[in-house]
Amino acid sequence: MAAGDASGAQVSLFRTVGQALMCPGLGWSTLSEAIKAQRSRTGIESSVILVDDFFPLSKVQGLVAGTKSDVWISIPTKQEPKTDQIDALMAKLKLSLDGPPCAVVGIGGGTTMDTAKAVSNLFTNQGSAEDFQGWDLLDSPGVHKIAVPTISGTGAEASRTCVMTNTASGLKLGMNSHFTFFDEVILDSTLSESVPNDQYFYTGMDTYMHGFESLNGSHRNPLSDALSQESLQLVREVFTSADPKSAVNREKLMTASFLGGTAIAGTYVGLVHPVSAALSVVFGIHHGVGNCIAMRAMQEFYPQEYAEFWSFADSQNVTVPKLDGLTWDSETLQRLTAATLLHERPLTNALGLDFRSILTSTKIEEIFRQM
Ligand code: NAD
Ligand code: ZN
Numbered sequence: 310m311a312a313g314d315a316s317g318a319q320v321s322l323f324r325t326v327g328q329a330l331m332c333p334g335l336g337w338s339t340l341s342e343a344i345k346a347q348r349s350r351t352g353i354e355s356s357v358i359l360v361d362d363f364f365p366l367s368k369v370q371g372l373v374a375g376t377k378s379d380v381w382i383s384i385p386t387k388q389e390p391k392t393d394q395i396d397a398l399m400a401k402l403k404l405s406l407d408g409p410p411c412a413v414v415g416i417g418g419g420t421t422m423d424t425a426k427a428v429s430n431l432f433t434n435q436g437s438a439e440d441f442q443g444w445d446l447l448d449s450p451g452v453h454k455i456a457v458p459t460i461s462g463t464g465a466e467a468s469r470t471c472v473m474t475n476t477a478s479g480l481k482l483g484m485n486s487h488f489t490f491f492d493e494v495i496l497d498s499t500l501s502e503s504v505p506n507d508q509y510f511y512t513g514m515d516t517y518m519h520g521f522e523s524l525n526g527s528h529r530n531p532l533s534d535a536l537s538q539e540s541l542q543l544v545r546e547v548f549t550s551a552d553p554k555s556a557v558n559r560e561k562l563m564t565a566s567f568l569g570g571t572a573i574a575g576t577y578v579g580l581v582h583p584v585s586a587a588l589s590v591v592f593g594i595h596h597g598v599g600n601c602i603a604m605r606a607m608q609e610f611y612p613q614e615y616a617e618f619w620s621f622a623d624s625q626n627v628t629v630p631k632l633d634g635l636t637w638d639s640e641t642l643q644r645l646t647a648a649t650l651l652h653e654r655p656l657t658n659a660l661g662l663d664f665r666s667i668l669t670s671t672k673i674e675e676i677f678r679q680m
Contacts, residue, residue, distance in 0.1 A: 329494035336497025341374035353411035361417025392438040419463035426471035441484040461562040462512035464570020481586040498560040511597030516569035522579030526658035536572035548621040579659035583652035606679035
């Protein structure tokens with residue numbers, strides 16, 4: 310049934326918060342309607358639909374009403390987005406299309422949603438992905454962006470960035486811009502039912518980190534504080550529950566992720582994220598699990614949250630991997646240090662302007678050795 314035809318009991322399934330629509334069980338039909346509306350608004354037939362590789366493309370194609378001119382791409386999630394991969398994808402898309410599509414859709418987790426945001430911006434801003442890594446470097450709004458998250462926690466559906474790793478420069482940084490927000494977010498919590506338990510925890514915890522890092526920072530504002538507090542409350546309800554993946558809890562976590570992403574759009578993260586970004590750049594460790602590994606070294610900086618985090622992991626029976634076995638030669642430690650210290654804004658938010666006097670190379674080495 311199409312979302313536009315929703316009537317009776319199903320109407321109550323829709324709840325809107327700004328550009329976001331909460332519609333459990335109706336994600337595919339709602340997406341079909343959103344693309345159709347955008348097609349008629351712009352007069353452009355084709356849309357670009359990026360789908361997390363967990364979902365077979367043919368299956369999703371059968372669920373979303375499209376046209377023959379839509380371009381469907383399965384997005385690999387083994388690695389998180391890289392600037393050169395985004396450029397290669399753009400080159401392919403530009404060859405398949407006569408001009409910008411009516412919409413770019415990202416169906417999946419942070420990897421797929423961030424790829425969709427970057428692709429949308431690169432249709433209308435001349436340059437390669439790395440040219441826009443930073444703050445407010447985009448000149449024009451991208452193509453209409455639609456998000457359909459299928460796993461909750463990154464807040465990528467609500468944030469003003471799309472994180473990409475630049476392997477050459479060692480920079481893990483997104484296109485932070487008002488033009489990076491999604492125009493429409495379709496929140497269907499039934500889509501996260503299939504997420505494996507550990508991944509559900511690792512990605513879910515990302516929103517916990519966003520909340521507490523923002524509330525413990527100096528760059529505060531009442532709006533972000535309120536959103537972060539509510540997001541944290543929901544995360545606590547989910548991960549102290551006996552069944553964190555129940556229908557109600559999946560809806561709560563999807564809400565928490567959206568609120569956390571909105572909160573972080575107005576503030577910054579803290580120390581966990583730069584450390585996790587370094588693990589990602591140097592060892593290729595994924596964001597959610599990287600944040601959890603980084604928590605091994607956070608007792609000194611966030612004592613209450615450290616205790617709470619490990620109580621969640623214990624009660625949920627989730628194993629957080631250790632870095633044992635990875636090489637700790639001086640070159641690796643130097644790379645980890647450099648990749649951490651690149652993140653000046655979150656580090657200033659967490660530790661003040663003279664964060665370098667706290668995070669000396671000896672201290673950073675000590676931090677990584679605790680993991
Ligand atoms: P992900 O998108 O890499 O997905 C993790 C795994 O879950 C993948 O294997 C994927 O196939 C699988 N998956 C997704 N949905 C599923 C489902 N319904 N059922 C079964 N499996 C499913 O992971 P993530 O944690 O969502 O995103 C991480 C990325 O997000 C990183 O690149 C990170 O840098 C980025 N990020 C972005 C922001 C932002 O504001 N833009 C914030 C935080 C993190
Ligand atoms: Zn994060």
